[in-house]
Amino acid sequence: MSALLSIDRLRVELPAAKKGMRTVIHDVSLDVQAGEAVGLVGESGSGKSMTTRAVMRLLPEGARLSGEIRFDGISIPGMDRRALRRWRATRVGMIFQDPRAHINPVRTIGDFLFEGVMLDGRLSTSQARERISHLMRAVGIADVDRRLNQYPHELSGGLLQRVMIAAALTTEPELLLADEPTTALDVTTQEEVIAIIDELRRERGLAMLFITHDLDLAAAVCGRIAVMYAGSIVEEQKADALGLATSHPYTKGLLAARPELGRRERRLQTIEGRPISAFEVGDGCAFATRCPRVRDRCRQERPAPTQVPGGRVACHFIDFIDAAAGSPAVGSGGGTR
Amino acid sequence: MSVLQVAPKPDSREITSWGARFDGPTTVACVIVVVFTLAAVFAPVIAPYDPTQVDPSAVYQGPSVAHLLGTDNTGRDILSRLLHGARSSLLGPAIVVLIAAVVGTVIAVSAAWIGGRFDAFVSRALDVIFAFPGLILAIVAVAVIGPGLLAPAAALSISYIPYIARVLRTAAIRQRNLPYIAALEVQGFGAVAICVRHLVPNLLPLLIVQATVSYGYALLDLSAISFLGLGTQPPTPEWGLMVANGQSSIIAGHVEQSLYAGLTILVAVVAFNVLGQGLAKAFMGDDR
Numbered sequence: 197m198s199a200l201l202s203i204d205r206l207r208v209e210l211p212a213a214k215k216g217m218r219t220v221i222h223d224v225s226l227d228v229q230a231g232e233a234v235g236l237v238g239e240s241g242s243g244k245s246m247t248t249r250a251v252m253r254l255l256p257e258g259a260r261l262s263g264e265i266r267f268d269g270i271s272i273p274g275m276d277r278r279a280l281r282r283w284r285a286t287r288v289g290m291i292f293q294d295p296r297a298h299i300n301p302v303r304t305i306g307d308f309l310f311e312g313v314m315l316d317g318r319l320s321t322s323q324a325r326e327r328i329s330h331l332m333r334a335v336g337i338a339d340v341d342r343r344l345n346q347y348p349h350e351l352s353g354g355l356l357q358r359v360m361i362a363a364a365l366t367t368e369p370e371l372l373l374a375d376e377p378t379t380a381l382d383v384t385t386q387e388e389v390i391a392i393i394d395e396l397r398r399e400r401g402l403a404m405l406f407i408t409h410d411l412d413l414a415a416a417v418c419g420r421i422a423v424m425y426a427g428s429i430v431e432e433q434k435a436d437a438l439g440l441a442t443s444h445p446y447t448k449g450l451l452a453a454r455p456e457l458g459r460r461e462r463r464l465q466t467i468e469g470r471p472i473s474a475f476e477v478g479d480g481c482a483f484a485t486r487c488p489r490v491r492d493r494c495r496q497e498r499p500a501p502t503q504v505p506g507g508r509v510a511c512h513f514i515d516f517i518d519a520a521a522g523s524p525a526v527g528s529g530g531g532t533r
Numbered sequence: 534m535s536v537l538q539v540a541p542k543p544d545s546r547e548i549t550s551w552g553a554r555f556d557g558p559t560t561v562a563c564v565i566v567v568v569f570t571l572a573a574v575f576a577p578v579i580a581p582y583d584p585t586q587v588d589p590s591a592v593y594q595g596p597s598v599a600h601l602l603g604t605d606n607t608g609r610d611i612l613s614r615l616l617h618g619a620r621s622s623l624l625g626p627a628i629v630v631l632i633a634a635v636v637g638t639v640i641a642v643s644a645a646w647i648g649g650r651f652d653a654f655v656s657r658a659l660d661v662i663f664a665f666p667g668l669i670l671a672i673v674a675v676a677v678i679g680p681g682l683l684a685p686a687a688a689l690s691i692s693y694i695p696y697i698a699r700v701l702r703t704a705a706i707r708q709r710n711l712p713y714i715a716a717l718e719v720q721g722f723g724a725v726a727i728c729v730r731h732l733v734p735n736l737l738p739l740l741i742v743q744a745t746v747s748y749g750y751a752l753l754d755l756s757a758i759s760f761l762g763l764g765t766q767p768p769t770p771e772w773g774l775m776v777a778n779g780q781s782s783i784i785a786g787h788v789e790q791s792l793y794a795g796l797t798i799l800v801a802v803v804a805f806n807v808l809g810q811g812l813a814k815a816f817m818g819d820d821r
Contacts, residue, residue: 252719257648285721298716300731311730315721363720 199227218475235414238424289364306344354385427474433507559811565804573619582610618770626751632690637697645705667692738816749805
């Protein structure tokens with residue numbers, strides 16, 4: 197079965213401040229099936245946003261891209277301007293981190309949405325109006341008519357993000373890219389916005405690539421989760437298997453570092469060392485500088501993603517880790533390949 | 534967590550009270566500009582005399598009730614000539630600024646949008662135009678096309694393009710890199726649609742300020758050209774022309790015509806400059 201969105205050995209290099217290029221994404225491969233939600237989790241600078249930017253062809257000037265990104269079999273880097281515009285307008289929607297920065301401050305909400313709907317080109321004015329008010333209600337905005345006449349600065353962050361969700365859905369896309377859609381919102385609004393995204397996604401059978409640094413959040417809304425570290429995907433797992441069959445030391449470290457409600461802890465566990473940038477990674481494993489189980493081989497040879505039950509893990513010593521962790525991995529056959 | 538730079542958001546106080554944010558000088562300048570414009574529009578109605586009516590029996594009359602600002606060397610009423618002169622004196626700069634603003638905006642936005650070599654080429658081309666003084670360009674245009682209002686105005690509008698385009702280009706590049714533009718691109722809008730409907734409206738305050746200040750300078754330049762006898766031709770009244778016409782009378786002790794015409798130009802230019810500064814303050818705050 198071919199995936200709706202298929203990223204194959206994507207590598208992105210950006211021009212460095214002085215000279216030469218810096219690799220920010222190393223051989224990232226990821227598939228999103230139609231109707232499936234995939235979480236892309238990683239810390240700041242791990243390349244998760246850059247990956248979505250590469251998918252949307254929003255890379256900064258001078259960036260070099262290799263590998264392939266396909267949407268429904270069509271190469272995205274190979275699209276000409278017209279095709280790209282058409283694709284962006286009709287088949288994919290994107291929600292951004294900070295809604296206030298991503299909307300033109302001098303135009304009303306109504307103008308903004310109306311313009312987006314009319315991009316489709318198949319709707320009459322009245323149909324467009326109909327769809328807008330329908331969408332506004334779908335994202336939980338009550339007094340539609342009043343909101344349409346307001347300017348972005350008159351809306352709260354949560355409300356504005358709902359508008360952005362509505363805007364992303366205006367042309368009924370098949371894929372939704374959500375780049376940390378709740379990071380700029382306060383906690384109570386976060387929950388509502390996530391619920392709306394999740395519900396609308398399920399209703400419409402949308403595929404979604406959900407970018408976040410919150411593992412639990414990703415696990416809650418996504419079926420599958422890919423963990424990124426320093427420009428590489430270190431692990432890809434079914435969301436419900438993540439806590440149990442985790443095999444990559446980085447993911448283990450992340451999960452161990454979470455505080456838990458109702459458990460008193462003297463000190464939170466941490467991952468030793470500092471997070472490194474993608475361009476600092478040498479020939480070896482990206483996590484080699486911080487891995488508690490690092491061996492010589494890790495420093496010299498980059499581990500290829502290995503199939504494990506439920507997903508893929510990029511580590512040389514999966515067997516060993518599984519055995520050492522001794523976790524009763526659900527659905528994993530004892531760490532065999 | 535990364536905090537993104539948010540586009541300056543207008544709070545409602547700013548929107549509703551631009552007028553209230555004008556300081557004293559700006560308000561005065563605004564009133565002067567409005568009065569001058571009204572004078573130009575309604576000159577035939579409010580002027581007490583025909584501006585071209587020669588009256589040999591009333592030459593060099595000082596200010597009186599009949600002639601508030603006196604008469605010139607051929608007995609024409611100076612006030613009437615000033616009022617009618619406002620028409621060509623204010624129309625010329627308007628043409629200059631209009632052409633320069635439209636062309637300048639198109640150039641600035643396309644340079645900012647396309648970037649790269651095109652931007653570099655456009656920027657250098659603007660520098661080249663910048664190197665030619667507007668007056669010289671206008672004189673060349675008069676030499677080629679002939680005297681009148683249009684030739685110098687057309688030439689000046691070319692030399693005013695850099696004043697508008699250079700400032701707008703910088704602002705357009707800043708806007709171009711704001712996230713909302715990227716969001717529109719992702720929605721599938723074409724470059725022209727984004728520029729026309731989103732980018733340019735966000736540049737408007739700056740454009741208005743720049744156009745207002747340029748208007749003052751264009752007025753000064755066009756008056757200078759008329760003063761040299763290359764612009765509007767007599768007997769059409771025009772301020773720069775009146776300063777020139779009055780020259781010969783100064784020796785005879787009759788300074789009125791040159792003085793009043795010169796003062797009018799001075800007041801108009803200063804008013805447009807102050808208004809431009811005031812608008813800039815009102816639109817962009819003190820920290821522009």
